[in-house]
Amino acid sequence: xxxxxxxxxxxxxxxxxxxxxxxxxxxxxxxxxxxNYQLNVPGCxxxxxxxxxxxxxxxxxxxxxxxxxxNLRLLFKGVSHTADVYFDGKKVAHHYNAYTPFDCxxxxxxxxxxxxxxxxxxxxSKESALHTPNDYYTYGGLIRSAAVEEINEAYIKxxxxxxxxxxxxxxxxxxxxxxxxxxxxxxxxxxxLLGDKYNLDFKQAEIAANSQLKIEKDFAFxxxxxxxxxxxxxxxxxxxxxxxxxxxxxxxxxxxxxxxDLIDRVGFREIKVDGxxxxxxxxxxxxxxxxxxxxxxxxxxxxxxxxxxxxxDLIEDLESNTVRTSHYPNDELFLDLCDERGIFVWEENxxxxxxxxxxxxxxxxxxxADCNREMVQNHINHPxxxxxxxxxxxASAAEEGREIYKKQFEQxxxxxxxxxxxxxxxxHFKDICLDLxxxxxxxxxxxxxxxxxxxxxxxxxxxKKWIDKNGGADKPIIISEFGAGAIYNxxxxxxxxxxxxxxxDLLDELLSYYLDQDEIVGTLIWQFADCRVSEDGIPxxxxxxxxxxxxxxxxxxxxxxxxxxxxxxxxxxxxxxxIFKDEK
Ligand code: ADA
Numbered sequence: 001x002x003x004x005x006x007x008x009x010x011x012x013x014x015x016x017x018x019x020x021x022x023x024x025x026x027x028x029x030x031x032x033x034x035x036n037y038q039l040n041v042p043g044c045x046x047x048x049x050x051x052x053x054x055x056x057x058x059x060x061x062x063x064x065x066x067x068x069x070x071n072l073r074l075l076f077k078g079v080s081h082t083a084d085v086y087f088d089g090k091k092v093a094h095h096y097n098a099y100t101p102f103d104c105x106x107x108x109x110x111x112x113x114x115x116x117x118x119x120x121x122x123x124x125s126k127e128s129a130l131h132t133p134n135d136y137y138t139y140g141g142l143i144r145s146a147a148v149e150e151i152n153e154a155y156i157k158x159x160x161x162x163x164x165x166x167x168x169x170x171x172x173x174x175x176x177x178x179x180x181x182x183x184x185x186x187x188x189x190x191x192x193l194l195g196d197k198y199n200l201d202f203k204q205a206e207i208a209a210n211s212q213l214k215i216e217k218d219f220a221f222x223x224x225x226x227x228x229x230x231x232x233x234x235x236x237x238x239x240x241x242x243x244x245x246x247x248x249x250x251x252x253x254x255x256x257x258x259x260x261d262l263i264d265r266v267g268f269r270e271i272k273v274d275g276x277x278x279x280x281x282x283x284x285x286x287x288x289x290x291x292x293x294x295x296x297x298x299x300x301x302x303x304x305x306x307x308x309x310x311x312x313d314l315i316e317d318l319e320s321n322t323v324r325t326s327h328y329p330n331d332e333l334f335l336d337l338c339d340e341r342g343i344f345v346w347e348e349n350x351x352x353x354x355x356x357x358x359x360x361x362x363x364x365x366x367x368x369a370d371c372n373r374e375m376v377q378n379h380i381n382h383p384x385x386x387x388x389x390x391x392x393x394x395a396s397a398a399e400e401g402r403e404i405y406k407k408q409f410e411q412x413x414x415x416x417x418x419x420x421x422x423x424x425x426x427x428h429f430k431d432i433c434l435d436l437x438x439x440x441x442x443x444x445x446x447x448x449x450x451x452x453x454x455x456x457x458x459x460x461x462x463x464k465k466w467i468d469k470n471g472g473a474d475k476p477i478i479i480s481e482f483g484a485g486a487i488y489n490x491x492x493x494x495x496x497x498x499x500x501x502x503x504x505d506l507l508d509e510l511l512s513y514y515l516d517q518d519e520i521v522g523t524l525i526w527q528f529a530d531c532r533v534s535e536d537g538i539p540x541x542x543x544x545x546x547x548x549x550x551x552x553x554x555x556x557x558x559x560x561x562x563x564x565x566x567x568x569x570x571x572x573x574x575x576x577x578x579i580f581k582d583e584k
Contacts, residue, residue: 078144227267267383
């Protein structure tokens with residue numbers, strides 16, 4: 001399952017889920033002789049007993065048979081973390097980053113049997129600026145769905161839908177990006193229907209040879225129902241692409257020959273910052289929720305639909321209304337569920353706690369730019385996404401760091417002006433990027449990490465004063481992370497650190513205090529569920545600890561979940577549920 005609705009009624013799409021041949025290899029030049037394994041897709045190779053901690057290279061292979069000659073579009077929703085795609089032995093695509101989709105077009109593929117191979121790499125190296133040993137785990141494999149599509153001489157690459165209100169009536173800017181795969185320019189017609197009610201009339205257009213065309217127009221939807229957490233109304237937007245008829249041929253259908261279609265799902269909602277308030281459709285909202293990694297011991301990062309639903313059932317049971325996709329773009333299936341259930345999403349690009357030195361890695365800029373582009377272009381139509389975030393806890397106290405933050409915010413703003421922007425800082429009392437954001441977001445671990453010395457209230461007030469003088473005045477504030485570690489079932493009357501009792505006490509105190517502050521529009525607990533982390537880190541000088549994660553991560557897990565990795569509630573579960581319920 002790629003989406004919770006059919007994306008096509010005309011275009012032929014076949015999912016490539018199921019068993020693929022697999023072989024580990026030692027280097028990229030090596031051609032596997034035998035494929036001694038079969039691994040499931042979507043899946044992580046760590047699910048197999050022979051690859052529990054495997055960090056390296058492997059080749060996935062699948063045969064594809066075609067009943068006729070055609071153009072193909074290969075679609076991969078997530079390959080961790082680097083993919084080199086080969087079709088009949090010829091390299092046809094390269095992609096970096098586990099958490100964003102990519103595709104490639106193959107023209108004029110002959111009828112018959114074909115071999116698709118994906119060389120996957122999850123090793124850590126200077127080539128990989130974003131996937132590093134970190135406080136979450138970089139798995140290996142085709143962790144999200146893949147599909148093959150048959151397309152004609154031109155197709156619809158994507159739809160953009162930006163809703164806005166005018167005199168309390170809904171309007172929207174609708175754009176279609178089209179691609180012509182032929183050597184000749186093509187005259188095309190578009191037929192677009194929203195919610196089986198609104199015909200969106202686009203004029204005939206011409207796409208130059210071998211190029212793309214973006215057509216956009218504003219439309220009014222006077223009776224459209226709004227999307228909100230209480231009423232997550234959604235509409236299907238169905239677009240059809242026609243090759244314009246040859247006027248001289250009286251018999252031909254006025255629109256011409258249907259050659260492609262694309263369906264997306266949209267909602268009418270507007271998200272705005274107004275001083276220190278966050279408004280959805282003009283009404284104040286608060287983001288009450290969790291940071292959530294895509295991680296589960298039984299499946300790694302390849303979370304199946306059933307577990308996505310399980311997580312959202314728990315998140316709703318906790319009376320929360322928000323998920324932050326820490327620290328990378330999420331599977332679109334999960335975003336579809338959030339759209340349907342009225343769960344707000346803070347979606348962010350892929351980066352966690354990178355130092356300036358790591359941000360100056362020559363691969364960093366391009367790998368981030370690709371991630372930002374793929375995140376926004378693929379997820380822009382999800383009404384659930386109410387905030388874009390970037391570069392969690394990176395070097396936002398350094399001038400060079402500031403340049404990078406600025407550039408990335410500009411890149412995202414160019415693609416989407418309809419959502420507020422933010423990033424989660426750890427550069428307390430040093431940050432020089434707070435003027436760049438619409439919302440100030442703070443990762444504060446009062447009561448857990450001893451460098452947050454003062455009592456939580458005193459600490460927050462001191463930081464608030466500093467923020468007001470350093471670029472963050474009159475902006476909404478989100479406590480984007482706070483929490484405490486608790487080993488599941490470790491209970492002690494002493495309520496010492498790592499006990500469930502201490503986590504319960506701390507979350508009770510922190511959540512109650514933060515929700516009493518008017519300018520705080522969001523409290524996102526770190527974290528929803530315990531998750532696997534890298535064992536290693538950046539090795540230290542001989543005789544020193546270095547910062548290998550296992551030192552501070554019992555069980556090689558981040559244990560700050562309010563449910564453990566198997567989604568078993570800890571004591572804090574009921575406390576958080578009570579406080580969120582009272583807040584509503
Ligand atoms: C950071 C970081 C999280 C996690 C958390 C923690 O704020 O953003 O990914 O590492 O700290 O558990 O310390």
